[in-house]
Amino acid sequence: MFTTQRPEAQTSPREARARFRQGLVAHTSGWSHGFVQANLVSVPRRHAIALRRFAVRNPRACPLLDVVAAGDYWTDLAVGADLRRDLPAYRVWSRGELVAEPSSVVDYWGSDLVTFLVGCTFTFEPFLERAGIPLRHLEQGVNVPMYRTNRKALGATRFRGPVVVSMRPVPEHLVDLAAGITMDMPYAHGSPVHVGSPAAIGIRDLDRPDFGEPVRLHPGDVPVFWACGVTLQEAVVKAKLPFAISHAPGHMLITDRRARPNGTGEIRIIR
Template structure:
């Protein structure tokens, strides 16, 4: 069903998580084809209601897959997973400042942390590949580039901020096909939010992403932008919470849930 050119594409989620728990640090784009990937954001419980409201108000950027109650580090989306150890890389924040980058956060975990799992565009990439649509960041061995934009989220109490987007250069003739495929995967951010001129959404220089790596456009490519789950992380950082844990951009939780084209046009929680 999916391409087999990279061994990690065929790695089962449990095996991938075991490798990350063992210390492998890598971006998860191209891993475990056919399975849903998720962003992670953990905040003190007293901020969870407002942060959930922020996510619900901004479903394109923050499609909720699961909300894990205080202190828990497991989810029904991934059997046996340990949310403290099974992502390749984490970031720890205090009052808006990055204070640590770790391959696990066991020592930082607290009993009052509520964890949000948010959909990721890495989920739909195998479907694009199956349709013959090239993914330049994988061709170039890079993390997908991500940018803050001038697009504004709907706020919720102290949580405010811009929409963050990921960018994939696509051949112009393939943009409509890519949009049609991803539109039916709202739990993975759905259709692109913008195609073409980066300046129209406040991006000054494609060669200087805010997160991830620079990716070069090939002749005939146009930049295509999808909403990105790092939007939720940005809202948490801007809120300057006393403490928060997030995934490192591009380093996701690989779940056991099969990715599907829904055809509903609606954002829904995956159970």
């Protein structure tokens, strides 16, 4: 299906999760081509209804793929996966402060936690690559850069905050192609939310991302911005919940569901 020579691109989701469970820490862009990747956020049950409302109100930034019942740590999206151990890196939060960034959250897990799985732009990257659109962050060996913007997500009770975007430099003559490919993948954030001037969406310096790492633009490249699932994490952090868990940005759950640029693939967005 895909011709890239990177070995991790051909790694099955099950094998990738096993390697992360064994302690490998790596951002998952470029892994397991053709499969859906997902952000993770876990919050106490009493906050779950409001957080789900926030996600539903912001489907571009938070395409909701699954909501896992309180205390459970498995999902039908990835058979046999342990959501506490099978992502490369997590973040643990207390009242809005980052208190740990472990590779397993087994010791932090509780029976009260409801887990949200939200789509990720890493899902559509192989389709861009197959169409001849370069992925500069993979070329340069860095995590994709992500930025807070001046666009506000629609709030839900205590959950509110900025829309976060990821940025990929795209050669100007390929921007429309990139937009067309990703438009048909709403479960991976869909088409870009902005093309061109970073300042227009409140980003002062592309070389200083809020998450991930900076990436160099090549001559003729244009910065292209897609909504990012870290928007949900930001809302949780700003709400200063007593406790929460999230993935570390760029370190996703790789699911068993296949992705296709046809609007659905093998997955749907929960409303």
